[in-house]
Each structure stands twice: as C-alpha cells, then as structure tokens.
Amino acid sequence: MKPPDPERLCIHQVTLLERCDFCRSVDCLARNGVFKTAIWRDMLDAVGLKVAKRALADSGVAAPVFCSAGFLTAADPKTFNKALDDNRRRIEQAAELGAKVVVTLTGGLDPTAPDLDAARARAFDGLAQLLPAARATGVRLALEPLHPMVCGLRSVLSTLGDANDWLDQLDADDTLGLTVDSYALWWDPALKREIARAGKRIQSFHVSDWRPETRDVRLDRGMPGDGLIDNRKIRSWLEMTGFDGLIEVEIFSALDWWRRDPDEVVRTIKARYASFL
Ligand code: ZN
Numbered sequence: 001m002k003p004p005d006p007e008r009l010c011i012h013q014v015t016l017l018e019r020c021d022f023c024r025s026v027d028c029l030a031r032n033g034v035f036k037t038a039i040w041r042d043m044l045d046a047v048g049l050k051v052a053k054r055a056l057a058d059s060g061v062a063a064p065v066f067c068s069a070g071f072l073t074a075a076d077p078k079t080f081n082k083a084l085d086d087n088r089r090r091i092e093q094a095a096e097l098g099a100k101v102v103v104t105l106t107g108g109l110d111p112t113a114p115d116l117d118a119a120r121a122r123a124f125d126g127l128a129q130l131l132p133a134a135r136a137t138g139v140r141l142a143l144e145p146l147h148p149m150v151c152g153l154r155s156v157l158s159t160l161g162d163a164n165d166w167l168d169q170l171d172a173d174d175t176l177g178l179t180v181d182s183y184a185l186w187w188d189p190a191l192k193r194e195i196a197r198a199g200k201r202i203q204s205f206h207v208s209d210w211r212p213e214t215r216d217v218r219l220d221r222g223m224p225g226d227g228l229i230d231n232r233k234i235r236s237w238l239e240m241t242g243f244d245g246l247i248e249v250e251i252f253s254a255l256d257w258w259r260r261d262p263d264e265v266v267r268t269i270k271a272r273y274a275s276f277l
Contacts, residue, residue: 011248032266103179106156108151142176143163205245207234
C-alpha cells in the first residue's frame with residue numbers, strides 16, 4: 001500500500017501540548033509545512049476565540065476538526081443541562097473557527113451514580129438533544145468510542161459496533177458521524193467489519209500508536225511506528241468504504257513527545273507518515 005497523499009496530513013494541536021500554546025502550535029505546524037490541525041479546546045480556552053481566529057488566519061493553518069465536545073453522563077439534571085449548554089457553545093465556536101467536525105465523547109461514569117446503563121442512556125439522550133444545534137450550524141458531531149480502559153474516566157461507549165448501533169437508532173446521518181481512533185479501537189476483533197458497516201459515517205480518523213508496555217493508558221500514546229498498531233492496515237479498511245478524508249495524528253504523550261522540541265515532533269510525524277500511515 002502506498003503512503004497517503006501528504007495533503008491529507010492533519011496534526012492535532014494537542015500533540016504539541018505543554019511546549020506550545022494555541023498560537024505557537026499553529027506557527028510550528030505552518031513552519032514545517034503542515035496546514036491542517038484539530039483544535040484542542042483547552043488550548044482554545046486559554047487564549048480565547050478572537051486570538052485563536054487570528055492565529056489561524058495569520059499562520060494559514062485550517063482547523064477542520066474540533067476536539068472535543070460531549071461529556072453527557074452527569075446524573076444530576078442541573079449538571080447534565082449545563083453540559084448541554086456548554087456543548088451548544090462548543091458547536092458555535094467550532095463553526096466560527098471553520099471546523100466541519102466536532103469530535104464528541106460520551107463522557108465517563110459519574111462517580112456519584114455509577115450505573116453504567118443509566119450513564120449510557122443519558123449520553124445517548126444528550127446526543128439526540130444536541131442535533132438541532134449541530135444542524136443549525138452545519139457541523140457534524142462525530143461520536144468517538146474510546147478504549148474500555150477509559151470507560152470510567154472518558155467514555156462509556158467503547159466499541160465502534162455500539163457507536164454504529166447508536167447511529168442506527170438516532171437515524172441522523174446528515175448531522176451525526178463517527179470518529180475512528182486507532183488507539184481506542186485497534187484491539188477489537190470486529191473492527192474491520194464495523195468500519196465497513198460505518199461506511200460514509202466516518203468523519204474523522206485519528207492515529208497514534210500503542211506502546212507494548214504502556215505506562216499510562218490515556219497519556220502515553222506513541223508516535224505511529226513506536227508500537228503495535230498497524231495503522232496502515234486500518235487505513236486500508238477505511239479506504240475500502242471510500243474514505244479519503246484526513247489522517248489525523250493525535251498524540252497524548254506526557255512522558256515523551258510532549259516533552260520534546262515541537263519542531264522535532266512535527267518533523268518526526270512527517271517522516272513516520274510516509275512509512276507507517
Ligand atoms: Zn481521538
């Protein structure tokens with residue numbers, strides 16, 4: 001299989017977290033010839049919408065993807081409704097920054113009400129309630145299942161099969177889509193089949209790598225080529241469905257890549273993109 005077209009490379013801002021703020025991250029990408037990013041909302045909040053917009057315009061970097069919205073599992077109705085309002089604001093921010101896709105997580109399990117079925121039901125209901133806001137702005141909510149090890153902390157939705165079931169039930173493929181994150185889903189024996197089933201629903205493809213001896217299940221992602229995931233094979237499964245969208249490198253790496261020189265990180269991603277993606 002041939003390496004992907006370099007134009008499809010998108011590097012998530014969060015990959016440069018710790019050494020860069022919002023503005024430095026887009027400057028670093030532009031300096032290294034990468035002109036697509038996914039916004040990381042904490043980095044956006046730190047500078048505000050106005051500064052962020054200007055940094056994107058000045059650098060020439062586009063932000064077709066916004067990470068992340070969702071977190072809709074709170075048992076307390078007041079907190080749940082607040083989360084819905086926050087999501088509506090995030091959807092507007094995303095549209096304002098030119099993003100077409102908002103990566104949406106269910107959220108983890110509320111420690112005050114650890115009933116997994118109820119949490120899933122609330123997240124499903126919350127997603128349904130966000131559809132009008134997404135439709136009004138034209139952005140797609142791309143539901144992202146995460147690895148079962150972060151079921152408690154980040155996502156009560158763990159498989160692409162379950163995400164496909166939710167989308168079947170919500171019947172809103174004009175506004176809802178799916179995110180395939182290789183780090184979250186690579187272990188699943190049903191992955192190839194569920195990617196085929198998802199087809200055109202796939203709006204966002206995140207890649208990183210699983211280190212054989214991960215030291216932190218959320219914040220020790222490897223660079224493609226560091227670990228065990230056959231990202232190229234997963235890409236081939238996506239492309240069998242007609243997917244020709246962005247290949248988004250998203251690395252949470254508190255112990256390694258976040259500590260390195262950001263220019264070195266971007267240069268390494270470009271080299272790995274050609275050999276491992
Ligand atoms: Zn992801």
